[in-house]
Amino acid sequence: MPKRLTITGRVDQPQKTKFNMKNKSINGLMFESYVNHNRANLLVNENKAQLKQMLASNKIDQEEFNKILSADNTPNKKYVGWIGRQYLKTKEPNAKFDWDSLRNAVTEFIAMVNNNTFTGEETNIEKYPDYETLQKKVSEGNEKAAAAGPSKKEAAADMEVDFNSKDALVVSPLSHEAARKLGLSEFAHRVNSETGQKDCAWCITYKNPTHWNDYTDNQLITFYFAKPKTQEKLQELQKAFPKRNVQSLAILVSLVGDPDKEQGKITSGYDADDKQMNAADVKKYLNILGVPIDNEKAEKNV
Numbered sequence: 001m002p003k004r005l006t007i008t009g010r011v012d013q014p015q016k017t018k019f020n021m022k023n024k025s026i027n028g029l030m031f032e033s034y035v036n037h038n039r040a041n042l043l044v045n046e047n048k049a050q051l052k053q054m055l056a057s058n059k060i061d062q063e064e065f066n067k068i069l070s071a072d073n074t075p076n077k078k079y080v081g082w083i084g085r086q087y088l089k090t091k092e093p094n095a096k097f098d099w100d101s102l103r104n105a106v107t108e109f110i111a112m113v114n115n116n117t118f119t120g121e122e123t124n125i126e127k128y129p130d131y132e133t134l135q136k137k138v139s140e141g142n143e144k145a146a147a148a149g150p151s152k153k154e155a156a157a158d159m160e161v162d163f164n165s166k167d168a169l170v171v172s173p174l175s176h177e178a179a180r181k182l183g184l185s186e187f188a189h190r191v192n193s194e195t196g197q198k199d200c201a202w203c204i205t206y207k208n209p210t211h212w213n214d215y216t217d218n219q220l221i222t223f224y225f226a227k228p229k230t231q232e233k234l235q236e237l238q239k240a241f242p243k244r245n246v247q248s249l250a251i252l253v254s255l256v257g258d259p260d261k262e263q264g265k266i267t268s269g270y271d272a273d274d275k276q277m278n279a280a281d282v283k284k285y286l287n288i289l290g291v292p293i294d295n296e297k298a299e300k301n302v
Helices: 027-034 037-047 049-056 062-071 080-090 099-114 131-145 152-157 176-183 210-218 231-240 279-289
Strands: 159-164 168-173 221-228 249-255 264-271 276-278
Touching: 037 049, 049 062, 049 080, 062 080, 062 099, 080 099, 099 131, 099 210, 159 176, 168 176, 168 279, 176 210, 210 221, 221 231, 221 279, 231 279, 249 279, 264 279, 276 279
Parallel strands: none
Antiparallel strands: 159 168, 168 221, 221 249, 249 264, 264 276
């Protein structure tokens, strides 16, 4: 019998395939019980006021309202007013930036605030009059916080091959070092305009570990990286997602249910251009690759 690797990383064991939580201790969840929910809800409502005005005046629709709201992962949604104002600029003719660029910049900014790369007035997003100014600050933060790269041995030890067939590869990095190594090798699908070298668009693979730490430590996210291994599968993905770069996909899995069981739920993904993909499309992508999830049994052999 040929050996096979299922999504859980076990060999020679036909079993149900699940995306599980990895990387994280769940001790941080205990702090949630100490939050003053009434005060938090009041702050959320205040910070959503500007966004509600945009919705009431038909500058944005309900779908856009929800999208902007979800881009701010702070507990009190304190950045949604600023995000909403910048989002309106993406709808202008010949806009200089798009929604994904704005979302990425805000995500990076929040991560840098959380890990104290930015302090004092630097954490006030209203200090930055537009997207371009914020993006410049984020770029400065990346340069400031960039750390030396890990050894190949260290990075290789912190990743798992969860699925490997003739058509597809799925791996899960268990550390920032491993994510960066993968972003510079198997999942390097772009030429960096600044360095001229091949690398990956996903912020968690950047030299600066800020984004990885924010996702895994603060949001309790586990990552899986998936990609087609054959031209046939790549073409099939391109046909299914004609407006996307489908060379690879970063999959986000969040904690659900009993923390002790480490059950995971696919929440979203990012294509090779770092464009966000919803959970349904992530599952469609994996299905095309022949990667079984949930209660489906693995059918692919190494």
